[in-house]
Amino acid sequence: MTMQNQKPRSDAKRGDEILTVDSLSVEYETGANPVRALRDVSLSLEKGETLGVAGESGSGKSTLALAILQYLGENGRISGGDVRLQGESLVEMSGKQLRSIRGKEIAHVAQDPQRSLNPSIVVGRQITEAIKLHQSANEYVDALGTTARERTYEILREVNISDPEHVYDQYPHELSGGMQQRILIGMALSCNPDVLIMDEPTTGLDVTTQANILNIINELREEFDTAILLITHNLGVLSEIADRVAILYAGEIMEMGPTDTVFDSTANPYTQGLLATVPEVDTQKELSSIPGQIPELDNIPQGCIFADRCEFAEDNCRESPIEIEQISENHQTRCRRWKTVAENPIEPETDVSRTSERGDKVLEISGLKKHYDIPGPVDTFLGADPPVKAVDSVDLALYERTSLALVGESGCGKSSLGRTVLGLTDSTDGDISFRGTSIDEMTDEEYKRFRSECRIIFQNPESSLNPRNSIYELIERPLRLFTDYDESERLERVAELLSEVGLSPTYASRYPHELSGGEQQRISIARAFAAEPSVVVLDEPVSSLDVSVQADILDLLDRLRDEYSASYLFISHDLSVVRHLCDEVAVMYLGEIVETGAVEDIFENPSHPYTESLLDSIPSLDPQFRDEQLATLKGEVPSPRNPPSGCEFHTRCPDAREVCTTEDPELTASATDDSHLTACFRTREDHEYWSSPPLTIDQSDEE
Numbered sequence: 001m002t003m004q005n006q007k008p009r010s011d012a013k014r015g016d017e018i019l020t021v022d023s024l025s026v027e028y029e030t031g032a033n034p035v036r037a038l039r040d041v042s043l044s045l046e047k048g049e050t051l052g053v054a055g056e057s058g059s060g061k062s063t064l065a066l067a068i069l070q071y072l073g074e075n076g077r078i079s080g081g082d083v084r085l086q087g088e089s090l091v092e093m094s095g096k097q098l099r100s101i102r103g104k105e106i107a108h109v110a111q112d113p114q115r116s117l118n119p120s121i122v123v124g125r126q127i128t129e130a131i132k133l134h135q136s137a138n139e140y141v142d143a144l145g146t147t148a149r150e151r152t153y154e155i156l157r158e159v160n161i162s163d164p165e166h167v168y169d170q171y172p173h174e175l176s177g178g179m180q181q182r183i184l185i186g187m188a189l190s191c192n193p194d195v196l197i198m199d200e201p202t203t204g205l206d207v208t209t210q211a212n213i214l215n216i217i218n219e220l221r222e223e224f225d226t227a228i229l230l231i232t233h234n235l236g237v238l239s240e241i242a243d244r245v246a247i248l249y250a251g252e253i254m255e256m257g258p259t260d261t262v263f264d265s266t267a268n269p270y271t272q273g274l275l276a277t278v279p280e281v282d283t284q285k286e287l288s289s290i291p292g293q294i295p296e297l298d299n300i301p302q303g304c305i306f307a308d309r310c311e312f313a314e315d316n317c318r319e320s321p322i323e324i325e326q327i328s329e330n331h332q333t334r335c336r337r338w339k340t341v342a343e344n345p346i347e348p349e350t351d352v353s354r355t356s357e358r359g360d361k362v363l364e365i366s367g368l369k370k371h372y373d374i375p376g377p378v379d380t381f382l383g384a385d386p387p388v389k390a391v392d393s394v395d396l397a398l399y400e401r402t403s404l405a406l407v408g409e410s411g412c413g414k415s416s417l418g419r420t421v422l423g424l425t426d427s428t429d430g431d432i433s434f435r436g437t438s439i440d441e442m443t444d445e446e447y448k449r450f451r452s453e454c455r456i457i458f459q460n461p462e463s464s465l466n467p468r469n470s471i472y473e474l475i476e477r478p479l480r481l482f483t484d485y486d487e488s489e490r491l492e493r494v495a496e497l498l499s500e501v502g503l504s505p506t507y508a509s510r511y512p513h514e515l516s517g518g519e520q521q522r523i524s525i526a527r528a529f530a531a532e533p534s535v536v537v538l539d540e541p542v543s544s545l546d547v548s549v550q551a552d553i554l555d556l557l558d559r560l561r562d563e564y565s566a567s568y569l570f571i572s573h574d575l576s577v578v579r580h581l582c583d584e585v586a587v588m589y590l591g592e593i594v595e596t597g598a599v600e601d602i603f604e605n606p607s608h609p610y611t612e613s614l615l616d617s618i619p620s621l622d623p624q625f626r627d628e629q630l631a632t633l634k635g636e637v638p639s640p641r642n643p644p645s646g647c648e649f650h651t652r653c654p655d656a657r658e659v660c661t662t663e664d665p666e667l668t669a670s671a672t673d674d675s676h677l678t679a680c681f682r683t684r685e686d687h688e689y690w691s692s693p694p695l696t697i698d699q700s701d702e703e
């Protein structure tokens, strides 16, 4: 970090209370009854502190952020309580007063960078404008001897954008989601605010980008005593960087205290339930979801708001409101049975091992390439750009009843590989064989069988389900295309599939927009399994879902794989989910497989530096790993149009040597396990790598 030129705005010192939320209640006018989105929420934030706020979707996390910023929409209002910034009530401030402190003293990083950035202005100028607006460009230049544009370059470097001069002039749509999020964080940091409110700042980002952003948040706190309110559903993220956490449920704080205390000595059934939904990369544990749904907030039930989902509930939990209780100096909970809860933590079963046996090879990929924008000979002669090598000479095999994970950062070619394997896009070269027959040599009948037996589930069910089709039509379509079922058999099969994915057959008459995200993904799964597939490609199937819903869907996928004896090609950037569901893993970098083997083996003994970096970037709930600084991988994935020479990872590899810049390592089996393959010279004892001089890769922060 290089923000030494920035001065803290307020005179408050580390440990001083800077933000106070006092008995805050918020209502939205939507129908007959107001939606009581927050009720009597009290919390405080000290200078230099990170307070995490967690809970399921609908718990009120984002409403809390918007209420603090006084950004509630037209139908929202503060119905009680106050929000104070250094003692001054934000609720009582005029619009003009609020505009003068927003961005400058209290800044917000919103959940969706695409919506927050102006699509018609280059991103650098958006940061420069923020600096000028809040800091006065002239004063800024006088103090630093630099221009606002130069300061913008510094900020871009601070958020790990390695080519700021180039990125400055790019529009938001030209950048990846991770880069957009970093631009937004850079904009919020540009004025070094006293309070930074971050709403799901790492959701949807891959683990290395997430680790970068979490380290930036930590550095902010350390260097500038910024007070950070971090909203997320990712408990691993909070475990890694939050000093304290507040667990929110249906608009009420259920538990609050120091992070270690709340996570290790949990005194609320809702917190226990949330923790049990989280897959962990360090252990193979059984996940359990929280049964039921968040109640309707326009008709608040009497008594404990969590009672309908609580396994500790007794009759008197429903009789009168449950007050939040101070159970130790810093620890509060809203549960009349907290002692019993604390004495009975959920102990998930660990070392859950799969019982189904790996069968025959069902799908084999050899030398597969998928290149985009391939120039013709004349264009090449005229100096056209080379093609984008999204997938480059990949060999893989998928066996019956196994799940093979494809992991890697955004832009490494995972999704392109998944789509090419299923024939959704043509390959450039190489071969795909299904049950021993190359798809290039299949008869029409064989190809139809391949299409019916190999299905895909996409990341975002909302965009993959045609909104004009009923649920019945969506699930029935593959039955019409790939089976001989008559109409009554199709009706029966759709009802059966709905039951299998945990939905009532009455859902058949509904439309996708009437369903929650989790229900929509269940429909996508039912559709994929309709014609009894043997291979299912799952492209980030749970990354857009809430934690509890994610646990349910993972459980469903686990069960269906066994019931249908199916094989999964599971594309994910979430290694915790991969560890939970998959048997084998292939790590991709710049269109190539750099390491592959059994999940247990790769996670316990990674041998490629890229795999090591991915694993070290994952925040952990486990106390023994919690305090370790997350490893970060410098820079972005290079362009697959112009990949680096030699080992393509050498520009980011902490162990690179001279030889790595010219020679390309091949996948080679380890000496002790011929199913564990790694493309790195470091694994070969007799390679000239060991006598080659080390490369200097700057892994430190840039000045």
Ligand code: SF4
Binding pocket: 268, 269, 270, 304, 305, 306, 307, 308, 310, 311, 312, 313, 314, 317, 322, 334, 335, 336, 337, 338
């Ligand atoms: S008060 Fe009762 S219902 Fe509410 S969380 Fe505690 S045990 Fe469960």
Ligand code: SF4
Binding pocket: 608, 609, 610, 647, 648, 649, 650, 653, 654, 655, 656, 657, 660, 665, 679, 680, 681, 682
């Ligand atoms: S071959 Fe060299 S650059 Fe490539 S991963 Fe191994 S050590 Fe790093």
